[in-house]
Amino acid sequence: xxxxxxxxxxxxxxxxxxxxxxxxxxxxxxxxxxxxxxxxxxxxxxxxxxxxxxxxxxxxxxxxxxxxxxxxxxxxxxxxxxxxxxxxxxxxxxxxxxxxxxxxxxxxxxxxxxxxxxxxxxxxxxxxxxxxxxxxxxxxxxxxxxxxxxxxxxxxxxxxxxxxxxxxxxxxxxxxxxxxxxxxxxxxxxxxxxxxxxxxxxxxxxxxxxxxxxxxxxxxxxxxxxxxxxxxxxxxxxxxxxxxxxxxxxxxxxxxxxxxxxxxxxxxxxxxxxxxxxxxxxxxxxxxxxxxxxxxxxxxxxxxxxxxxxxxxxxxxxxxxxxxxxxxxxxxxxxxxxxxxxxxxxxxxxxxxxxxxxxxxxxxxxxxxxxxxxxxxxxxxxxxxxxxxxxxxxxxxxxxxxxxxxxxxxxxxxxxxxxx
Numbered sequence: 132x133x134x135x136x137x138x139x140x141x142x143x144x145x146x147x148x149x150x151x152x153x154x155x156x157x158x159x160x161x162x163x164x165x166x167x168x169x170x171x172x173x174x175x176x177x178x179x180x181x182x183x184x185x186x187x188x189x190x191x192x193x194x195x196x197x198x199x200x201x202x203x204x205x206x207x208x209x210x211x212x213x214x215x216x217x218x219x220x221x222x223x224x225x226x227x228x229x230x231x232x233x234x235x236x237x238x239x240x241x242x243x244x245x246x247x248x249x250x251x252x253x254x255x256x257x258x259x260x261x262x263x264x265x266x267x268x269x270x271x272x273x274x275x276x277x278x279x280x281x282x283x284x285x286x287x288x289x290x291x292x293x294x295x296x297x298x299x300x301x302x303x304x305x306x307x308x309x310x311x312x313x314x315x316x317x318x319x320x321x322x323x324x325x326x327x328x329x330x331x332x333x334x335x336x337x338x339x340x341x342x343x344x345x346x347x348x349x350x351x352x353x354x355x356x357x358x359x360x361x362x363x364x365x366x367x368x369x370x371x372x373x374x375x376x377x378x379x380x381x382x383x384x385x386x387x388x389x390x391x392x393x394x395x396x397x398x399x400x401x402x403x404x405x406x407x408x409x410x411x412x413x414x415x416x417x418x419x420x421x422x423x424x425x426x427x428x429x430x431x432x433x434x435x436x437x438x439x440x441x442x443x444x445x446x447x448x449x450x451x452x453x454x455x456x457x458x459x460x461x462x463x464x465x466x467x468x469x470x471x472x473x474x475x476x477x478x479x480x481x482x483x484x485x486x487x488x489x490x491x492x493x494x495x496x497x498x499x500x501x502x503x504x505x506x507x508x509x510x511x512x513x514x515x516x517x518x519x520x521x522x523x524x525x526x527x528x529x530x531x532x533x534x535x536x537x538x539x540x541x542x543x544x545x546x547x548x549x550x551x
Contacts, residue, residue, distance in 0.1 A: 140275040145326040146265040152320025153258075154282050156216075159313030161290025163223065164188075165395060166298060166306025167240050169388050170230070172377040173303075174237045178507055182499020184237075185374035186492035188244035188251075193489030195252040200481025201341045203253065204474065207328045208261035213321050215254035220314040222246050227307040248492075255488070256481040259468070263476065264326040273415055273465055280461040281406040291399065295392020303388075345478030348471070354419055354536040355470075357525055358463040359486045361426060364521035365456050366490040368514035369429055371498035372436070372452065373398065375507045383508075384442055397446040401453030409461055415469050416545055418462035419536060423526040425462075429455025430518030437511035460487050470539055 140146050171177075171184050203211055226243045229235050262275045297305050350356045373395060380391035405425075412418075432451035439445040464483055471479045494514070502510045525532075541547070 138274075140266050140271045140278050142271070143266045145324045146262075146275055146278075148320045148323050149261075149265050150278065150282055152317040153279075154286060155313050155316035157283055157286035158290045158293070159223075159310035161286050161395075161399075162294040162297070162306050162313075163226070163310035165291045165294035165388070165392060166230075166303050166310075167226075167244065168374070168377050169298060169391060170235070170303050171237050171240050172381070174235075177237075178375060178378055178502040179499040180237055180241070181374045181377060182371065182495045182497075182502070184241045184244050185371075185495035186499075187241045188248045189488050189492035189495070191245070191248035191252040192255065193485050193493065195249065196256065196481045196485040196489050197342055197345065197478070198338065199253045200256045200345060200478040201338055203257045203260060203477035203481070204341075206257075208257045208264065208477075209321060209324060209326070209328065211253060211257040212261065213318065215250050215257065216314070216318050216321065218250045219247065219254070220311070220318065222250065223307065223311040223314050227304070227311050230304050230307050251488075255484045256477045259464075259480040259484070260477040261326075262468075264328060265324070267326075273469060274410065276465050276468055277406055277410040277461070280457070280464070281403060281410065285399070285403050289396075289399075291392040291395035293392075295387075295389040295396075298388040341478070345475055345482055348475055349467070349479050349482045352535070353528075354532045354539075355463075355467060357528055357532055358419055358422060358466065359483065361422060361521055361525045362460050362463050362483070363486040363490045365426055365429065365459050365518055366487055367494035367497075368517040368521070369433055369452060369456050370491040371495045371514060372433060372449070372511055374495040375498060375502060375511065378502070378507045379445070383440065384445070390442070393442065393446060394449060397449040398453030401450035401455075402457035403453075404450070405454040405458040406461060408458065409465065414545055415466050416540060418466055419532055420529060422459040422462050423522040423529065425455040425458040426522035426525070427455075427519050429453075429459070430515040430522065433515035433518070434512045437508045437515065463487075466536075469545075470543065 141150070167184065168181060171180055222243060226240075229239055229243070259276075259279070262279060263272050266272055266275045293309075294306050297309065349359060376394045377391055380386050380388075380394055384390050386393075409418075429452045432448045432455065436445050436448035436452065439448060464480075464487075467479055467483055468476070498507075498510050498514065501513075
């Protein structure tokens with residue numbers, strides 16, 4: 132199939148199936164996330180419970196993610212995904228039944244988020260590790276990673292917009308109903324995928340040794356360690372704006388679920404724009420050098436947003452927040468998956484997901500508690516300042532990072548050797 136170079140991952144039938152199925156399913160997931168956040172705030176009016184709900188959904192990635200990565204490395208990725216997506220569908224149907232009963236309570240929604248988080252702790256590394264199978268090797272992998280990120284962030288943009296409109300027009304129960312229907316798309320795609328599985332390595336050491344090897348690989352190398360720590364700082368300090376968004380939608384901008392959809396959608400649109408930037412790049416070269424600047428931009432924009440009283444200011448700032456944070460995260464992911472060995476791919480991906488998605492719930496919970504004391508605006512302003520400081524610390528080490536990554540890129544043919 133002849134396609135432009137920037138779309139080269141779509142030469143592969145299996146990637147096209149994956150992209151379509153995941154696109155529909157992830158849009159449904161974000162639709163349900165908006166419905167859950169709005170319902171929790173309606174039932175409780177508590178910023179702390181908003182933070183706790185986000186904590187419950189993503190903390191399994193921090194606690195279970197690395198162990199899940201070790202296990203996934205030894206399994207057929209498609210089989211793992213069929214199991215995890217079936218559990219996710221069951222969770223969606225259970226939430227729908229609970230909300231439709233009319234007797235739902237905030238703690239039940241938080242518990243349901245925890246269940247989904249446990250499923251995602253196994254699903255995410257398997258999904259990322261499967262990409263190399265879907266495109267038949269390393270040549271088109273960076274493009275596939277970039278489009279996978281576009282897919283996730285496009286869903287994060289579209290899902291909240293649809294969710295806000297659906298909740299306002301038809302009621303919150305329809306947010307859960309649509310997600311239950313849309314979950315089936317990815318299961319169908321997985322059944323149709325025919326990609327040949329990559330060889331899996333027999334376990335010759337214990338779980339602890341395998342896990343330690345993954346951490347040594349990811350954190351034992353200055354460029355990847357520095358990038359992962361910066362991603363963790365971004366997740367802790369910037370991502371809580373999503374969990375506190377219902378406060379701004381209702382109490383600052385005096386809107387409803389549609390306003391919430393606009394706020395979350397603006398960040399998602401910014402993240403989507405950042406992914407387009409990565410797609411059109413010819414190689415991974417230079418990705419690690421740009422992330423302190425994108426992080427600093429996200430931090431500064433979050434500070435401005437936190438004190439905005441007009442949507443005309445708030446939405447562009449959240450666009451910049453989403454774009455900066457996602458370029459930082461996706462650049463790190465792309466570099467890691469480019470240099471990692473296949474036998475350790477799921478482990479290293481799970482460590483990345485732990486740094487990106489696993490740290491976010493700790494930040495959300497901390498932000499929720501802090502917001503009860505100093506207010507959500509001051510909490511997010513403090514988060515933006517923390518992210519800016521982390522970006523400055525990374526920038527101070529940038530020359531050492533460039534020097535350390537160059538021999539690896541030379542070995543992989545990404546940059547020419549000095550003797551050529």
